[in-house]
Amino acid sequence: MAIRKILGIETEYGIITRGAEESNPIAASSTLVRAYATEVAGQPGRTRGVGWDFEDEMPGNDARGESLVRSYAPEVETHLVNAVLTNGSRFYVDHAHPELSTPECSNALQALLYDRAGEEILLKAMAGARNLLPEGQEILVYKNNSDGKGQSYGTHENYLLARSLPFGRIVTHAITHFVTRQIYTGAGKLGTEVPGHRTDEVPYQLTQRADFFEEEVGLETTLKRPIVNTRDEPHADAKKYRRLHVIVGDANMSEAATFLKLVTTAMWFAAVEDGAVEREWRFARPVQALRQVSRDLELSQPIEMADGTSMTALEIQWELLALCRDWAERFGLDAVGEEAGRQGLALWEETLAGLEDDPANVADIVDWVAKLRVIDGFRRRHDLRWNAAKLRAMDLQYHDLRPEKSLARRVGLRTLLSREAVANAITEPPADTRAWFRGRCLQRFSDQIVAANWDSMVFDVGAASLQRVPMMEPSRGTRDHVGKLVEEATSAADLIARLAT
Amino acid sequence: MPERELKKKAAPQRREEEVDEAPTATAQGDKIKAELDDLLDEIDEVLEANAEDFVKSYIQKGGE
Numbered sequence: 001m002a003i004r005k006i007l008g009i010e011t012e013y014g015i016i017t018r019g020a021e022e023s024n025p026i027a028a029s030s031t032l033v034r035a036y037a038t039e040v041a042g043q044p045g046r047t048r049g050v051g052w053d054f055e056d057e058m059p060g061n062d063a064r065g066e067s068l069v070r071s072y073a074p075e076v077e078t079h080l081v082n083a084v085l086t087n088g089s090r091f092y093v094d095h096a097h098p099e100l101s102t103p104e105c106s107n108a109l110q111a112l113l114y115d116r117a118g119e120e121i122l123l124k125a126m127a128g129a130r131n132l133l134p135e136g137q138e139i140l141v142y143k144n145n146s147d148g149k150g151q152s153y154g155t156h157e158n159y160l161l162a163r164s165l166p167f168g169r170i171v172t173h174a175i176t177h178f179v180t181r182q183i184y185t186g187a188g189k190l191g192t193e194v195p196g197h198r199t200d201e202v203p204y205q206l207t208q209r210a211d212f213f214e215e216e217v218g219l220e221t222t223l224k225r226p227i228v229n230t231r232d233e234p235h236a237d238a239k240k241y242r243r244l245h246v247i248v249g250d251a252n253m254s255e256a257a258t259f260l261k262l263v264t265t266a267m268w269f270a271a272v273e274d275g276a277v278e279r280e281w282r283f284a285r286p287v288q289a290l291r292q293v294s295r296d297l298e299l300s301q302p303i304e305m306a307d308g309t310s311m312t313a314l315e316i317q318w319e320l321l322a323l324c325r326d327w328a329e330r331f332g333l334d335a336v337g338e339e340a341g342r343q344g345l346a347l348w349e350e351t352l353a354g355l356e357d358d359p360a361n362v363a364d365i366v367d368w369v370a371k372l373r374v375i376d377g378f379r380r381r382h383d384l385r386w387n388a389a390k391l392r393a394m395d396l397q398y399h400d401l402r403p404e405k406s407l408a409r410r411v412g413l414r415t416l417l418s419r420e421a422v423a424n425a426i427t428e429p430p431a432d433t434r435a436w437f438r439g440r441c442l443q444r445f446s447d448q449i450v451a452a453n454w455d456s457m458v459f460d461v462g463a464a465s466l467q468r469v470p471m472m473e474p475s476r477g478t479r480d481h482v483g484k485l486v487e488e489a490t491s492a493a494d495l496i497a498r499l500a501t
Numbered sequence: 502m503p504e505r506e507l508k509k510k511a512a513p514q515r516r517e518e519e520v521d522e523a524p525t526a527t528a529q530g531d532k533i534k535a536e537l538d539d540l541l542d543e544i545d546e547v548l549e550a551n552a553e554d555f556v557k558s559y560i561q562k563g564g565e
Contacts, residue, residue: 016558016559094565152564377537392556404547411540
Protein backbone atom coordinates (compact mmCIF):
# COMPACT_ATOMS: atom_id res chain seq x y z
CA MET A 1 0.00 0.00 0.00
CA ALA A 2 1.17 3.49 -0.86
CA ILE A 3 2.15 5.56 2.16
CA ARG A 4 -0.05 8.48 3.12
CA LYS A 5 0.62 11.32 0.69
CA ILE A 6 1.34 14.02 3.25
CA LEU A 7 1.77 17.28 1.35
CA GLY A 8 2.17 21.03 1.49
CA ILE A 9 2.81 24.17 -0.59
CA GLU A 10 5.51 26.84 -0.35
CA THR A 11 4.58 30.14 -1.98
CA GLU A 12 6.96 32.98 -2.74
CA TYR A 13 4.95 36.15 -3.21
CA GLY A 14 5.82 39.02 -5.52
CA ILE A 15 6.33 42.20 -3.47
CA ILE A 16 6.42 45.96 -4.11
CA THR A 17 6.51 49.03 -1.86
CA ARG A 18 4.25 51.88 -2.89
CA GLY A 19 5.18 55.44 -2.02
CA ALA A 20 8.88 54.74 -1.44
CA GLU A 21 11.63 56.32 -3.52
CA GLU A 22 13.30 52.95 -3.86
CA SER A 23 11.72 49.56 -3.35
CA ASN A 24 13.93 47.21 -1.34
CA PRO A 25 12.25 43.81 -1.56
CA ILE A 26 14.37 42.16 1.14
CA ALA A 27 13.63 44.92 3.66
CA ALA A 28 9.96 44.95 2.67
CA SER A 29 9.70 41.16 3.03
CA SER A 30 11.36 41.34 6.48
CA THR A 31 8.94 44.08 7.50
CA LEU A 32 5.99 41.88 6.53
CA VAL A 33 7.19 38.88 8.50
CA ARG A 34 8.09 41.02 11.52
CA ALA A 35 4.76 42.81 11.31
CA TYR A 36 2.90 39.51 11.41
CA ALA A 37 4.99 37.96 14.20
CA THR A 38 4.85 41.00 16.49
CA GLU A 39 1.91 43.20 15.48
CA VAL A 40 -0.59 40.58 14.42
CA ALA A 41 0.20 37.21 16.00
CA GLY A 42 1.06 39.27 19.10
CA GLN A 43 3.21 36.99 21.15
CA PRO A 44 3.21 38.89 24.44
CA GLY A 45 6.55 39.74 25.95
CA ARG A 46 8.43 38.81 22.81
CA THR A 47 9.88 41.13 20.26
CA ARG A 48 10.38 38.33 17.76
CA GLY A 49 8.52 35.18 16.84
CA VAL A 50 9.95 31.76 17.43
CA GLY A 51 12.93 31.33 15.15
CA TRP A 52 13.71 28.68 12.62
CA ASP A 53 16.25 25.97 13.45
CA PHE A 54 18.58 25.34 10.50
CA GLU A 55 20.30 22.29 12.02
CA ASP A 56 18.90 19.82 9.50
CA GLU A 57 18.75 21.90 6.33
CA MET A 58 20.53 20.10 3.50
CA PRO A 59 19.15 21.51 0.27
CA GLY A 60 22.28 20.40 -1.59
CA ASN A 61 21.58 16.68 -1.25
CA ASP A 62 20.76 15.14 -4.59
CA ALA A 63 18.15 12.39 -4.96
CA ARG A 64 20.19 10.79 -7.73
CA GLY A 65 22.73 9.89 -5.07
CA GLU A 66 25.77 11.32 -6.81
CA SER A 67 27.40 14.68 -6.54
CA LEU A 68 27.13 16.60 -9.79
CA VAL A 69 29.65 19.30 -10.45
CA ARG A 70 27.31 21.22 -12.72
CA SER A 71 24.61 21.46 -10.03
CA TYR A 72 24.71 24.36 -7.62
CA ALA A 73 23.14 23.84 -4.23
CA PRO A 74 21.13 26.82 -3.06
CA GLU A 75 22.51 28.62 -0.05
CA VAL A 76 20.46 28.59 3.10
CA GLU A 77 19.91 32.15 4.22
CA THR A 78 20.09 32.00 7.99
CA HIS A 79 20.32 35.73 8.61
CA LEU A 80 16.90 36.65 7.30
CA VAL A 81 13.73 36.90 9.32
CA ASN A 82 11.93 33.66 10.08
CA ALA A 83 8.81 32.89 12.03
CA VAL A 84 7.07 29.65 12.92
CA LEU A 85 3.33 30.14 13.34
CA THR A 86 0.81 28.48 15.61
CA ASN A 87 -0.96 26.92 12.63
CA GLY A 88 2.27 25.02 11.89
CA SER A 89 3.30 27.23 8.95
CA ARG A 90 6.66 28.86 8.38
CA PHE A 91 6.59 32.52 7.30
CA TYR A 92 9.95 33.89 6.25
CA VAL A 93 12.11 35.83 3.82
CA ASP A 94 13.54 33.79 0.97
CA HIS A 95 15.88 35.66 -1.37
CA ALA A 96 13.92 38.82 -2.10
CA HIS A 97 10.41 37.51 -1.43
CA PRO A 98 8.13 36.81 1.50
CA GLU A 99 7.48 33.07 1.54
CA LEU A 100 4.85 31.09 3.33
CA SER A 101 5.14 27.32 3.69
CA THR A 102 1.97 25.59 4.77
CA PRO A 103 2.15 23.00 7.54
CA GLU A 104 2.32 19.33 6.61
CA CYS A 105 -1.21 18.39 5.55
CA SER A 106 -2.87 14.98 5.47
CA ASN A 107 -4.79 15.50 2.22
CA ALA A 108 -5.21 17.94 -0.67
CA LEU A 109 -8.35 19.61 0.71
CA GLN A 110 -6.49 20.40 3.90
CA ALA A 111 -3.46 21.69 1.96
CA LEU A 112 -5.81 23.95 -0.02
CA LEU A 113 -7.21 25.23 3.29
CA TYR A 114 -3.75 26.15 4.60
CA ASP A 115 -2.71 27.71 1.28
CA ARG A 116 -5.79 29.95 1.54
CA ALA A 117 -5.04 30.67 5.21
CA GLY A 118 -1.57 31.69 4.00
CA GLU A 119 -3.16 34.33 1.74
CA GLU A 120 -5.06 35.69 4.74
CA ILE A 121 -1.84 35.75 6.80
CA LEU A 122 -0.17 37.82 4.06
CA LEU A 123 -3.14 40.21 4.05
CA LYS A 124 -2.89 40.63 7.83
CA ALA A 125 0.86 41.14 7.54
CA MET A 126 0.29 43.90 4.93
CA ALA A 127 -2.15 45.61 7.28
CA GLY A 128 0.23 45.22 10.25
CA ALA A 129 3.13 46.61 8.22
CA ARG A 130 1.35 49.95 7.81
CA ASN A 131 2.16 50.62 11.48
CA LEU A 132 5.85 50.04 10.85
CA LEU A 133 6.19 52.03 7.63
CA PRO A 134 6.57 55.79 7.13
CA GLU A 135 3.35 57.65 6.34
CA GLY A 136 2.27 57.19 2.72
CA GLN A 137 4.11 53.91 2.17
CA GLU A 138 2.44 50.60 1.60
CA ILE A 139 3.67 47.06 0.94
CA LEU A 140 1.70 45.07 -1.63
CA VAL A 141 2.04 41.38 -2.46
CA TYR A 142 1.01 39.37 -5.48
CA LYS A 143 0.42 35.62 -5.60
CA ASN A 144 1.97 35.04 -9.00
CA ASN A 145 5.25 33.65 -10.36
CA SER A 146 6.66 36.20 -12.77
CA ASP A 147 7.14 39.94 -13.17
CA GLY A 148 6.58 39.73 -16.92
CA LYS A 149 10.16 40.93 -17.45
CA GLY A 150 12.06 37.66 -17.16
CA GLN A 151 12.19 37.18 -13.38
CA SER A 152 10.43 34.23 -11.82
CA TYR A 153 9.81 33.06 -8.26
CA GLY A 154 8.32 29.79 -7.23
CA THR A 155 5.33 28.01 -5.85
CA HIS A 156 6.62 24.62 -4.75
CA GLU A 157 4.59 21.57 -3.85
CA ASN A 158 5.88 18.80 -1.60
CA TYR A 159 4.70 15.20 -1.47
CA LEU A 160 5.83 12.44 0.87
CA LEU A 161 6.91 9.36 -1.11
CA ALA A 162 8.25 5.99 -0.03
CA ARG A 163 12.04 5.82 -0.20
CA SER A 164 11.66 2.35 -1.74
CA LEU A 165 10.26 3.84 -4.94
CA PRO A 166 13.21 4.07 -7.40
CA PHE A 167 13.94 7.68 -8.33
CA GLY A 168 14.11 6.85 -12.02
CA ARG A 169 10.47 5.74 -12.00
CA ILE A 170 9.46 8.90 -10.18
CA VAL A 171 11.16 11.03 -12.85
CA THR A 172 9.47 9.31 -15.80
CA HIS A 173 5.96 9.50 -14.36
CA ALA A 174 6.46 12.96 -12.89
CA ILE A 175 7.39 14.47 -16.27
CA THR A 176 4.30 12.92 -17.88
CA HIS A 177 1.99 14.52 -15.33
CA PHE A 178 3.80 17.85 -14.94
CA VAL A 179 3.82 18.55 -18.69
CA THR A 180 0.17 17.63 -19.23
CA ARG A 181 -1.49 18.89 -16.02
CA GLN A 182 -0.65 22.45 -17.15
CA ILE A 183 -3.99 22.45 -19.01
CA TYR A 184 -5.74 22.95 -15.66
CA THR A 185 -2.96 24.12 -13.31
CA GLY A 186 -1.86 27.09 -15.43
CA ALA A 187 -2.52 30.54 -13.97
CA GLY A 188 -2.26 32.23 -17.39
CA LYS A 189 0.19 34.85 -18.63
CA LEU A 190 0.44 37.49 -21.34
CA GLY A 191 3.52 37.19 -23.54
CA THR A 192 6.64 35.05 -23.32
CA GLU A 193 9.77 35.55 -21.23
CA VAL A 194 12.07 33.14 -23.02
CA PRO A 195 15.38 35.02 -23.49
CA GLY A 196 16.05 36.12 -27.04
CA HIS A 197 12.38 36.29 -27.98
CA ARG A 198 10.07 39.28 -28.25
CA THR A 199 7.49 39.30 -25.47
CA ASP A 200 4.58 39.53 -27.87
CA GLU A 201 5.65 36.55 -29.97
CA VAL A 202 3.20 34.70 -27.75
CA PRO A 203 0.03 36.73 -27.05
CA TYR A 204 -1.12 34.61 -24.10
CA GLN A 205 -0.16 31.26 -22.61
CA LEU A 206 -1.51 28.79 -20.09
CA THR A 207 1.22 29.04 -17.45
CA GLN A 208 3.43 31.58 -15.71
CA ARG A 209 6.31 29.15 -15.30
CA ALA A 210 6.86 27.10 -18.50
CA ASP A 211 9.13 29.80 -20.03
CA PHE A 212 11.63 29.35 -17.20
CA PHE A 213 12.38 25.61 -17.46
CA GLU A 214 15.43 24.46 -19.35
CA GLU A 215 16.28 20.96 -18.08
CA GLU A 216 14.48 17.67 -17.48
CA VAL A 217 16.09 16.75 -14.16
CA GLY A 218 18.38 18.65 -11.79
CA LEU A 219 19.16 20.14 -8.41
CA GLU A 220 18.83 23.83 -9.25
CA THR A 221 15.80 25.97 -8.53
CA THR A 222 17.03 29.43 -9.55
CA LEU A 223 18.84 28.86 -12.83
CA LYS A 224 18.57 26.18 -15.48
CA ARG A 225 15.40 25.12 -13.71
CA PRO A 226 14.52 21.42 -14.15
CA ILE A 227 11.04 19.91 -14.65
CA VAL A 228 11.89 17.39 -11.92
CA ASN A 229 13.86 18.82 -9.01
CA THR A 230 16.16 16.36 -7.29
CA ARG A 231 16.54 18.11 -3.94
CA ASP A 232 16.67 15.22 -1.48
CA GLU A 233 15.88 16.70 1.88
CA PRO A 234 13.03 14.66 3.34
CA HIS A 235 12.70 16.54 6.67
CA ALA A 236 11.76 13.09 7.98
CA ASP A 237 13.29 9.63 8.42
CA ALA A 238 15.42 9.44 5.26
CA LYS A 239 15.50 5.64 5.34
CA LYS A 240 11.74 5.45 4.90
CA TYR A 241 10.78 8.64 3.11
CA ARG A 242 11.49 10.91 0.23
CA ARG A 243 10.03 14.39 -0.17
CA LEU A 244 9.30 15.12 -3.80
CA HIS A 245 9.96 18.84 -4.23
CA VAL A 246 7.90 20.03 -7.19
CA ILE A 247 9.02 23.40 -8.55
CA VAL A 248 7.31 23.42 -11.94
CA GLY A 249 3.81 24.57 -10.90
CA ASP A 250 2.05 27.95 -10.91
CA ALA A 251 0.54 29.71 -7.91
CA ASN A 252 -3.22 29.37 -8.28
CA MET A 253 -5.82 31.92 -7.26
CA SER A 254 -8.65 29.45 -7.94
CA GLU A 255 -9.36 27.17 -4.98
CA ALA A 256 -10.54 24.44 -7.34
CA ALA A 257 -7.31 24.68 -9.38
CA THR A 258 -5.10 24.54 -6.27
CA PHE A 259 -7.03 21.50 -5.07
CA LEU A 260 -6.91 19.80 -8.46
CA LYS A 261 -3.16 20.42 -8.83
CA LEU A 262 -2.51 18.82 -5.44
CA VAL A 263 -4.99 15.95 -5.50
CA THR A 264 -4.15 14.72 -9.00
CA THR A 265 -0.44 14.77 -8.22
CA ALA A 266 -0.86 13.02 -4.85
CA MET A 267 -3.08 10.37 -6.44
CA TRP A 268 -0.79 9.88 -9.41
CA PHE A 269 2.23 9.19 -7.17
CA ALA A 270 0.17 6.93 -4.89
CA ALA A 271 -0.81 4.88 -7.96
CA VAL A 272 2.82 4.77 -9.12
CA GLU A 273 3.95 3.71 -5.65
CA ASP A 274 1.39 0.88 -5.61
CA GLY A 275 2.66 -0.42 -8.95
CA ALA A 276 -0.67 0.38 -10.61
CA VAL A 277 0.97 2.27 -13.48
CA GLU A 278 2.53 -0.13 -15.93
CA ARG A 279 2.58 2.01 -19.03
CA GLU A 280 5.06 4.86 -19.53
CA TRP A 281 4.54 8.04 -21.52
CA ARG A 282 7.93 9.36 -22.55
CA PHE A 283 8.13 12.60 -24.50
CA ALA A 284 10.65 12.97 -27.30
CA ARG A 285 11.65 16.39 -25.93
CA PRO A 286 10.15 17.10 -22.48
CA VAL A 287 11.27 20.74 -22.10
CA GLN A 288 9.91 21.61 -25.54
CA ALA A 289 6.71 19.71 -24.71
CA LEU A 290 6.28 21.77 -21.51
CA ARG A 291 6.42 25.02 -23.51
CA GLN A 292 4.32 23.66 -26.36
CA VAL A 293 1.47 22.69 -24.03
CA SER A 294 1.67 26.07 -22.29
CA ARG A 295 1.19 27.87 -25.63
CA ASP A 296 -1.56 25.65 -27.04
CA LEU A 297 -4.72 27.55 -26.13
CA GLU A 298 -6.81 25.22 -28.29
CA LEU A 299 -5.46 22.16 -26.42
CA SER A 300 -5.18 20.43 -29.76
CA GLN A 301 -1.47 20.12 -30.62
CA PRO A 302 -0.14 16.55 -30.41
CA ILE A 303 3.05 16.12 -28.36
CA GLU A 304 5.73 14.03 -30.01
CA MET A 305 6.48 10.91 -27.97
CA ALA A 306 9.84 9.12 -27.75
CA ASP A 307 8.42 6.08 -29.58
CA GLY A 308 7.44 8.16 -32.61
CA THR A 309 3.71 8.34 -31.83
CA SER A 310 2.00 11.51 -30.62
CA MET A 311 -0.75 12.44 -28.15
CA THR A 312 -2.30 15.66 -26.89
CA ALA A 313 -1.95 16.73 -23.24
CA LEU A 314 -5.70 16.26 -22.84
CA GLU A 315 -5.56 12.69 -24.18
CA ILE A 316 -2.76 11.83 -21.77
CA GLN A 317 -4.65 13.39 -18.84
CA TRP A 318 -7.70 11.24 -19.66
CA GLU A 319 -5.46 8.18 -19.44
CA LEU A 320 -3.94 9.25 -16.12
CA LEU A 321 -7.43 9.83 -14.72
CA ALA A 322 -8.54 6.36 -15.89
CA LEU A 323 -5.48 4.80 -14.25
CA CYS A 324 -6.11 6.65 -10.99
CA ARG A 325 -9.73 5.48 -11.02
CA ASP A 326 -8.57 1.89 -11.46
CA TRP A 327 -6.03 2.40 -8.71
CA ALA A 328 -8.72 3.76 -6.36
CA GLU A 329 -10.91 0.71 -7.01
CA ARG A 330 -8.10 -1.71 -6.32
CA PHE A 331 -6.33 0.00 -3.43
CA GLY A 332 -8.91 2.38 -1.96
CA LEU A 333 -8.36 6.08 -1.33
CA ASP A 334 -6.65 5.85 2.08
CA ALA A 335 -3.32 7.20 0.79
CA VAL A 336 -4.90 10.48 -0.35
CA GLY A 337 -7.81 10.67 2.09
CA GLU A 338 -11.26 9.30 1.24
CA GLU A 339 -13.07 12.64 0.92
CA ALA A 340 -10.29 14.46 -0.96
CA GLY A 341 -9.83 11.46 -3.27
CA ARG A 342 -13.52 11.16 -4.09
CA GLN A 343 -13.94 14.90 -4.74
CA GLY A 344 -10.66 14.95 -6.64
CA LEU A 345 -11.65 12.23 -9.09
CA ALA A 346 -15.00 13.92 -9.77
CA LEU A 347 -13.46 17.37 -10.28
CA TRP A 348 -10.70 15.92 -12.47
CA GLU A 349 -13.28 14.36 -14.80
CA GLU A 350 -15.48 17.46 -14.80
CA THR A 351 -12.49 19.63 -15.69
CA LEU A 352 -11.17 17.44 -18.53
CA ALA A 353 -14.66 17.05 -20.00
CA GLY A 354 -15.19 20.81 -19.79
CA LEU A 355 -11.82 21.61 -21.39
CA GLU A 356 -12.48 19.10 -24.17
CA ASP A 357 -15.87 20.52 -25.06
CA ASP A 358 -14.97 24.23 -24.69
CA PRO A 359 -12.53 25.69 -22.13
CA ALA A 360 -15.07 28.44 -21.38
CA ASN A 361 -16.99 25.71 -19.49
CA VAL A 362 -14.35 25.69 -16.76
CA ALA A 363 -13.90 29.44 -16.30
CA ASP A 364 -14.95 28.93 -12.67
CA ILE A 365 -12.26 26.27 -12.07
CA VAL A 366 -9.20 26.99 -14.21
CA ASP A 367 -7.22 30.21 -13.68
CA TRP A 368 -5.85 30.58 -17.20
CA VAL A 369 -9.37 30.33 -18.62
CA ALA A 370 -10.86 32.80 -16.12
CA LYS A 371 -8.03 35.29 -16.71
CA LEU A 372 -8.16 34.95 -20.50
CA ARG A 373 -11.92 35.50 -20.52
CA VAL A 374 -11.64 38.84 -18.76
CA ILE A 375 -8.45 40.02 -20.51
CA ASP A 376 -9.77 39.09 -23.95
CA GLY A 377 -13.13 40.71 -23.19
CA PHE A 378 -11.39 43.93 -22.17
CA ARG A 379 -9.12 43.77 -25.22
CA ARG A 380 -12.07 43.49 -27.58
CA ARG A 381 -14.08 46.18 -25.84
CA HIS A 382 -11.25 48.75 -26.04
CA ASP A 383 -9.68 47.40 -29.24
CA LEU A 384 -6.26 46.93 -27.60
CA ARG A 385 -3.13 45.09 -28.65
CA TRP A 386 -2.27 41.97 -26.62
CA ASN A 387 0.75 43.70 -25.03
CA ALA A 388 -1.15 46.88 -24.05
CA ALA A 389 -0.24 48.23 -20.58
CA LYS A 390 -3.82 47.95 -19.35
CA LEU A 391 -3.96 44.25 -20.20
CA ARG A 392 -0.59 43.64 -18.56
CA ALA A 393 -1.84 45.48 -15.48
CA MET A 394 -4.87 43.16 -15.44
CA ASP A 395 -2.55 40.15 -15.71
CA LEU A 396 -0.74 41.32 -12.54
CA GLN A 397 -3.85 42.50 -10.74
CA TYR A 398 -5.51 39.12 -11.18
CA HIS A 399 -3.05 37.98 -8.47
CA ASP A 400 -3.46 40.95 -6.09
CA LEU A 401 -4.54 39.58 -2.70
CA ARG A 402 -6.50 42.68 -1.64
CA PRO A 403 -10.23 42.02 -2.01
CA GLU A 404 -10.82 45.56 -3.26
CA LYS A 405 -8.22 45.17 -6.02
CA SER A 406 -8.06 41.45 -6.85
CA LEU A 407 -9.41 40.53 -10.28
CA ALA A 408 -9.42 36.82 -9.36
CA ARG A 409 -12.03 37.58 -6.71
CA ARG A 410 -14.28 39.14 -9.35
CA VAL A 411 -14.26 36.62 -12.17
CA GLY A 412 -16.66 34.10 -10.62
CA LEU A 413 -14.25 31.40 -9.44
CA ARG A 414 -15.83 28.52 -7.55
CA THR A 415 -15.06 28.34 -3.83
CA LEU A 416 -14.57 25.06 -2.00
CA LEU A 417 -13.89 26.39 1.50
CA SER A 418 -16.03 28.20 4.06
CA ARG A 419 -14.89 31.55 5.48
CA GLU A 420 -15.02 30.05 8.97
CA ALA A 421 -12.70 27.19 8.06
CA VAL A 422 -10.16 29.58 6.52
CA ALA A 423 -10.32 31.95 9.50
CA ASN A 424 -9.75 29.06 11.89
CA ALA A 425 -6.78 27.75 9.91
CA ILE A 426 -4.93 31.06 10.33
CA THR A 427 -4.11 30.13 13.92
CA GLU A 428 -5.00 26.43 14.37
CA PRO A 429 -2.76 23.62 13.06
CA PRO A 430 -4.01 20.55 11.13
CA ALA A 431 -5.01 17.89 13.69
CA ASP A 432 -3.73 14.85 11.87
CA THR A 433 -0.05 15.40 11.06
CA ARG A 434 2.98 16.30 13.19
CA ALA A 435 2.13 19.95 12.49
CA TRP A 436 -0.39 19.62 15.31
CA PHE A 437 2.39 19.06 17.86
CA ARG A 438 4.39 22.02 16.50
CA GLY A 439 1.41 24.36 16.41
CA ARG A 440 -0.10 23.36 19.74
CA CYS A 441 3.27 23.59 21.54
CA LEU A 442 3.70 27.10 20.10
CA GLN A 443 0.25 28.03 21.37
CA ARG A 444 0.93 26.67 24.84
CA PHE A 445 4.66 27.03 25.51
CA SER A 446 6.03 29.63 23.05
CA ASP A 447 8.13 31.29 25.78
CA GLN A 448 10.09 28.09 26.26
CA ILE A 449 10.55 27.22 22.60
CA VAL A 450 13.90 28.44 21.32
CA ALA A 451 13.52 27.23 17.76
CA ALA A 452 11.53 24.90 15.57
CA ASN A 453 11.84 23.33 12.16
CA TRP A 454 9.98 20.71 10.16
CA ASP A 455 11.34 17.68 12.00
CA SER A 456 12.21 18.91 15.48
CA MET A 457 11.56 21.50 18.18
CA VAL A 458 14.05 22.92 20.65
CA PHE A 459 12.90 23.78 24.18
CA ASP A 460 14.64 25.78 26.90
CA VAL A 461 13.21 24.45 30.12
CA GLY A 462 15.91 25.88 32.38
CA ALA A 463 18.05 22.73 32.29
CA ALA A 464 21.78 22.84 31.63
CA SER A 465 21.28 22.13 27.94
CA LEU A 466 18.50 22.82 25.45
CA GLN A 467 16.11 19.94 24.81
CA ARG A 468 15.52 18.91 21.22
CA VAL A 469 12.37 16.91 20.49
CA PRO A 470 12.78 15.05 17.18
CA MET A 471 9.71 14.61 14.94
CA MET A 472 10.94 12.31 12.20
CA GLU A 473 7.52 10.77 11.46
CA PRO A 474 5.25 13.25 9.62
CA SER A 475 2.14 11.22 10.45
CA ARG A 476 2.84 11.16 14.21
CA GLY A 477 2.56 13.98 16.72
CA THR A 478 -1.11 14.26 15.78
CA ARG A 479 -3.88 15.29 18.17
CA ASP A 480 -4.98 11.65 18.42
CA HIS A 481 -1.43 10.56 19.09
CA VAL A 482 -0.13 13.11 21.62
CA GLY A 483 -3.12 15.35 22.32
CA LYS A 484 -3.74 14.09 25.84
CA LEU A 485 -0.07 14.34 26.73
CA VAL A 486 0.34 17.92 25.43
CA GLU A 487 -2.92 19.16 26.96
CA GLU A 488 -2.15 17.65 30.36
CA ALA A 489 1.40 19.00 30.54
CA THR A 490 1.55 21.91 32.99
CA SER A 491 4.75 23.41 31.55
CA ALA A 492 7.30 22.77 28.83
CA ALA A 493 9.50 21.00 31.41
CA ASP A 494 6.57 18.77 32.33
CA LEU A 495 5.94 18.09 28.61
CA ILE A 496 9.58 17.05 28.10
CA ALA A 497 9.40 14.78 31.15
CA ARG A 498 6.19 13.16 29.89
CA LEU A 499 7.63 12.67 26.40
CA ALA A 500 10.68 10.95 27.93
CA THR A 501 8.63 8.29 29.71
CA MET B 502 -13.28 4.29 -19.02
CA PRO B 503 -17.04 4.13 -19.41
CA GLU B 504 -17.52 7.70 -18.09
CA ARG B 505 -15.28 9.13 -20.72
CA GLU B 506 -17.01 7.27 -23.56
CA LEU B 507 -20.32 8.64 -22.34
CA LYS B 508 -19.02 12.19 -22.21
CA LYS B 509 -17.53 11.95 -25.66
CA LYS B 510 -20.76 10.66 -27.16
CA ALA B 511 -22.89 13.11 -25.24
CA ALA B 512 -21.16 16.21 -26.55
CA PRO B 513 -22.16 16.00 -30.26
CA GLN B 514 -25.76 15.11 -29.34
CA ARG B 515 -26.00 18.22 -27.23
CA ARG B 516 -24.68 20.33 -30.08
CA GLU B 517 -27.47 19.00 -32.34
CA GLU B 518 -30.06 19.87 -29.73
CA GLU B 519 -28.63 23.35 -29.49
CA VAL B 520 -29.23 23.79 -33.21
CA ASP B 521 -32.87 22.69 -32.80
CA GLU B 522 -33.42 25.05 -29.92
CA ALA B 523 -31.54 28.02 -31.20
CA PRO B 524 -33.52 30.64 -29.22
CA THR B 525 -32.54 29.02 -25.89
CA ALA B 526 -28.90 28.89 -26.89
CA THR B 527 -28.97 32.55 -27.86
CA ALA B 528 -30.65 33.49 -24.59
CA GLN B 529 -27.91 31.62 -22.74
CA GLY B 530 -25.26 33.34 -24.86
CA ASP B 531 -26.81 36.75 -24.14
CA LYS B 532 -26.77 36.04 -20.42
CA ILE B 533 -23.08 35.10 -20.50
CA LYS B 534 -22.30 38.22 -22.55
CA ALA B 535 -24.23 40.44 -20.13
CA GLU B 536 -22.33 38.95 -17.20
CA LEU B 537 -19.02 39.60 -18.93
CA ASP B 538 -20.10 43.17 -19.73
CA ASP B 539 -20.91 43.80 -16.06
CA LEU B 540 -17.57 42.34 -15.05
CA LEU B 541 -15.70 44.53 -17.55
CA ASP B 542 -17.52 47.64 -16.26
CA GLU B 543 -16.35 46.74 -12.76
CA ILE B 544 -12.79 46.15 -13.94
CA ASP B 545 -12.67 49.61 -15.50
CA GLU B 546 -13.23 50.87 -11.95
CA VAL B 547 -10.79 48.67 -9.98
CA LEU B 548 -7.91 48.70 -12.46
CA GLU B 549 -4.80 50.51 -11.14
CA ALA B 550 -5.12 54.20 -12.07
CA ASN B 551 -1.89 54.40 -14.04
CA ALA B 552 -1.54 51.01 -15.69
CA GLU B 553 1.64 51.95 -17.53
CA ASP B 554 3.50 53.02 -14.35
CA PHE B 555 2.18 50.05 -12.41
CA VAL B 556 3.41 47.56 -15.00
CA LYS B 557 6.79 49.32 -15.32
CA SER B 558 7.37 49.45 -11.57
CA TYR B 559 6.45 45.83 -11.00
CA ILE B 560 10.02 44.52 -10.98
CA GLN B 561 10.96 41.42 -9.02
CA LYS B 562 14.17 39.63 -8.23
CA GLY B 563 14.37 35.95 -9.09
CA GLY B 564 13.46 33.67 -6.23
CA GLU B 565 13.50 30.07 -5.05
